[in-house]
Amino acid sequence: MNDTILKLTNVESYYGPIMAIRGISLEVARGQIVALLGANGAGKTTVLKTISGILDPQKGTIEFRGQPIQRMEANRIVAMGLSHVPEGREVFPFLSVRENLMMGAFLRRDRDGVAADLERVYGYFPRLRERLQQPAGQLSGGEQQMLAIGRALMNRPTLLLLDEPSLGLSPLLVKEIFAIIRRVNEEQGTSILLVEQNAKVALETAHYGYVMEVGRVVMNDSCARLLNSRDIQEFYLGAKEAGARGERRWKKKKTWR
Ligand code: ATP
Numbered sequence: 158m159n160d161t162i163l164k165l166t167n168v169e170s171y172y173g174p175i176m177a178i179r180g181i182s183l184e185v186a187r188g189q190i191v192a193l194l195g196a197n198g199a200g201k202t203t204v205l206k207t208i209s210g211i212l213d214p215q216k217g218t219i220e221f222r223g224q225p226i227q228r229m230e231a232n233r234i235v236a237m238g239l240s241h242v243p244e245g246r247e248v249f250p251f252l253s254v255r256e257n258l259m260m261g262a263f264l265r266r267d268r269d270g271v272a273a274d275l276e277r278v279y280g281y282f283p284r285l286r287e288r289l290q291q292p293a294g295q296l297s298g299g300e301q302q303m304l305a306i307g308r309a310l311m312n313r314p315t316l317l318l319l320d321e322p323s324l325g326l327s328p329l330l331v332k333e334i335f336a337i338i339r340r341v342n343e344e345q346g347t348s349i350l351l352v353e354q355n356a357k358v359a360l361e362t363a364h365y366g367y368v369m370e371v372g373r374v375v376m377n378d379s380c381a382r383l384l385n386s387r388d389i390q391e392f393y394l395g396a397k398e399a400g401a402r403g404e405r406r407w408k409k410k411k412t413w414r
Contacts, residue, residue, distance in 0.1 A: 164210070167181070170215060177200050192360060242306055258275060322338065368383070
């Protein structure tokens with residue numbers, strides 16, 4: 158892969174004695190959207206936390222923009238241009254929408270650039286402009302997701318990590334949020350690593366995909382090819398036609414061909 162912005166090699170991370178990721182290797186090319194799929198508990202969130210420095214890997218290397226970051230503090234990684242939108246948004250509920258957005262720019266000193274980026278975020282999410290002075294805790298789930306993405310964009314990231322942006326949102330809002338994710342990628346050239354349970358929307362949005370199972374990558378390919386894979390299609394059908402039953406089938410599946 159040419160012009161790799163992020164490269165993980167044999168990364169292992171633990172929660173106490175529990176090994177949550179077991180030798181993950183993956184790459185994100187500059188300007189690419191990469192999807193990370195897998196059942197609940199496969200280790201997707203742990204991969205993102207390990208990249209952004211919330212967790213220290215026990216083994217392996219993580220290169221971001223050509224520099225090793227596996228021992229770097231999280232705020233230095235943010236300063237290098239990596240923003241992480243965590244699962245469940247984690248907006249500051251008692252701060253206003255504007256204050257939340259400004260928290261995303263806390264390392265920046267270029268006031269004109271910050272003002273321009275605020276305008277850009279309002280352009281992507283006009284609803285945030287309408288609610289600038291409102292405490293973030295009063296926003297709907299969809300608006301909080303917009304705010305969490307907007308806050309991450311205020312760091313003007315080269316790489317954006319998105320953890321389950323569709324979680325708990327209506328299909329209409331999911332469509333809206335993913336259209337913005339595509340626009341950010343196309344207009345700003347931002348590389349994106351996207352963790353999603355909604356495999357269909359993720360594979361239709363991303364360029365390349367990795368599938369994880371029990372802490373390991375079991376499949377990786379272009380999204381066009383993954384969409385045609387029998388295993389992936391089986392999951393879609395299960396998910397589409399049988400709802401929760403499909404989710405159970407995905408969880409029970411032991412191997413990927
Ligand atoms: P989900 O979609 O449910 O978030 P995931 O693929 O993101 O799943 P992780 O959250 O990364 O999976 O979890 C990977 C494994 O690590 C799971 O077995 C989980 O139970 C375990 N785990 C996650 N967080 C912790 C924690 N704080 N302490 C101990 N174990 C954890």
